[in-house]
Amino acid sequence: MYTGEKVKLRAYKREDMELAQRYLNDSETRRFLAPGIPYPYTLEEENKWFEKISANNDNYSFAVETLDEGRYIGGCGINRLDWKNSVATVGIFIGDKNYWGKGYGTDAMKVLLKFIFEQMNINKVKLFVYSFNERAVKSYEKNGFKREGVLRQEMFRDGKYNDEYVMGILKDEYFQQNCI
Ligand SMILES: CC(C)(COP(=O)(O)OP(=O)(O)OC[C@H]1O[C@@H](n2cnc3c(N)ncnc32)[C@H](O)[C@@H]1OP(=O)(O)O)[C@@H](O)C(=O)NCCC(=O)NCCS
Numbered sequence: 001m002y003t004g005e006k007v008k009l010r011a012y013k014r015e016d017m018e019l020a021q022r023y024l025n026d027s028e029t030r031r032f033l034a035p036g037i038p039y040p041y042t043l044e045e046e047n048k049w050f051e052k053i054s055a056n057n058d059n060y061s062f063a064v065e066t067l068d069e070g071r072y073i074g075g076c077g078i079n080r081l082d083w084k085n086s087v088a089t090v091g092i093f094i095g096d097k098n099y100w101g102k103g104y105g106t107d108a109m110k111v112l113l114k115f116i117f118e119q120m121n122i123n124k125v126k127l128f129v130y131s132f133n134e135r136a137v138k139s140y141e142k143n144g145f146k147r148e149g150v151l152r153q154e155m156f157r158d159g160k161y162n163d164e165y166v167m168g169i170l171k172d173e174y175f176q177q178n179c180i
Pocket of ligand 1: 032101103104106107128133135138139
């Protein structure tokens with residue numbers, strides 16, 4: 001159920017925290033991520049996060065692991081779940097840069113969408129992405145996300161204000177594209 005063509009999604013393990021900390025302290029990766037993750041991100045903070053998600057039964061944070069080498073390369077999951085309106089807001093990062101642009105992120109998101117639509121019966125999945133993150137936008141489009149709106153000059157980074165896109169995919173669209 002949680003396995004794609006290149007990766008599987010699994011629960012986080014304490015052993016992942018050291019690599020997770022390294023991934024999340026990388027400036028190139030952080031450029032694409034929402035502000036709010038402390039910097040520098042300490043192993044202690046990472047361990048606290050691990051304890052928090054492990055204690056929460058309603059947690060949907062997954063580690064992304066490659067199928068061929070069993071390597072932990074990043075994470076994805078639901079950041080916000082609105083049961084009343086049936087909307088899940090998701091996020092993803094591939095922290096090992098050797099795996100960027102090789103289909104791993106798209107595959108991980110595909111597995112996450114399958115879980116959310118086919119197991120959780122959610123009606124809409126949405127996410128936020130900075131306009132300069134072209135690789136991410138392309139990856140999301142490959143999974144059927146559509147751009148729904150532009151938050152103009154939402155975020156100041158690298159000396160200028162940048163737009164942020166809201167992208168979404170509906171359950172009907174997901175099932176149409178997956179012919180189930
Ligand atoms: C965004 C992310 C999850 C995408 O996963 P990925 O495995 O790198 O992406 P994929 O290889 O599956 O797909 C990327 C697509 O964009 C293309 N691409 C790669 N680099 C690109 C670039 N610099 N500009 C435009 N397109 C690019 C690829 O060619 C590919 O398209 P194709 O399959 O048609 O050739 C991953 O790159 C990542 O985590 N990056 C750092 C953190 C981040 O940006 N998180 C998302 C925050 S919203």
